[in-house]
Structure formats: structure tokens, C-alpha cells
Amino acid sequence: MQQKEFTVTCRGRGLVDITNRIRDWVAETQVKTGLCHVFIHxxxxxxxxxxxxxxxxxxxxxxxxxxxxxxxDPLFEHVAEGEDDMPAHIRSVLTRSDLTIPVTGGQLALGTWQGIWLWEHRYQAHQRRITVTVQGS
Known part of the structure; x- marks a missing residue:
């Protein structure tokens, strides 16, 4: 099993394609068949x-x-960091904090049009920490 942590700079709300960073690291691990787990902290x-x-x-x-x-939304009480604070938490709960992708032939086994995206839900810029774990043979 091999693990790597990296950060992604987000300029604010929106999607950042992180597919190539993960694809490149999976290739470096030389795992031919296994699983790639991606987790956001x-x-x-x-x-x-x-x-x-x-x-x-x-x-x-x-x-x-x-x-x-x-x-x-006036429904939300948790607004400690602004009006996008609680909506950002809900958006995160409705999506995912982790993904698992098969590794086949030493590569991520993604579909033709699939990519791995970090979805920033806050307006302000942030540094987001990602851990990628690859296991297999």
C-alpha cells in the first residue's frame, strides 16, 4: 500500500479537475491491479x-x-463564517468526502468522460488537503 498527500489551491466556489495529479501518482506507484482511494480532509x-x-x-x-x-437561507443558524458557511457543509454532505476508483493495467480505470473533481463550496480561496491511497499488486 502506498499513500500520498497533496494540497489543491481553490480560488473560491467551483470545481477543480484533479484527475491528472491522481493519475500521474497512480502510475508512479507501479501498482498494476488494485484500488485508488481519494479522501478530502x-x-x-x-x-x-x-x-x-x-x-x-x-x-x-x-x-x-x-x-x-x-x-x-434564513433557515440556517450556523453562519459563523458567512452566508455560505452552512450551505457549504450541506453541499459537502450531499456529495462525497471520498472516492474509490479501480486500478487496472497500472492506470485509473475511469470511463471515457469521467474525471475526478474537487468541488469547493466556499466563496473564499482555500488550500484543500487530499490523501490518495493506492493498494494492490
Missing amino acids: HTSASLILSENADPDVCADLERFMARLVPDG
Whole structure:
């Protein structure tokens, strides 16, 4: 089993494609068959597996989530860090804090249009910490 931690700089709310960073590291591990586990160490950002070919997908996801969990909703009491504080936590709960992807032939076994995305749910820029664990033979 091999593990690596890295940080991703997010300029604020939106999606950051981290596929290549993970793909490159999986290749370095020389694991031919196994699993790649990706974990984010935060409660106001998440990980998703989504289309990576059309940027409209990211924009549509943002619009959908804005409708589902609006910033500044008077329902929320937890606003210690601003109107996007509790919505960011809810968005994170509705998505994922980890992903597991098969490793086949020494590569991530992603579908043709799949990419691994860090989804920042806060307006302000943040450094997000990711741990990637690869196990197999």
C-alpha cells in the first residue's frame, strides 16, 4: 500500500479537475491491479466523479446546487463564517468526502468522460488537503 498527500489551491466556489495529479501518482506507484482511494480532509469541500469534457457540466452543477442549497437561507443558524458557511457543509454532505476508483493495467480505470473533481463550496480561496491511497499488486 502506498499513500500520498497533496494540497489543491481553490480560488473560491467551483470545481477543480484533479484527475491528472491522481493519475500521474497512480502510475508512479507501479501498482498494476488494485484500488485508488481519494479522501478530502474538509467539511466545506467535496469530491465528485463527473464528466470532464464539457465545461457546461460544471456550470450546470453549480446552478443546480445553488437552487438546492441557497446561500443566506434564513433557515440556517450556523453562519459563523458567512452566508455560505452552512450551505457549504450541506453541499459537502450531499456529495462525497471520498472516492474509490479501480486500478487496472497500472492506470485509473475511469470511463471515457469521467474525471475526478474537487468541488469547493466556499466563496473564499482555500488550500484543500487530499490523501490518495493506492493498494494492490
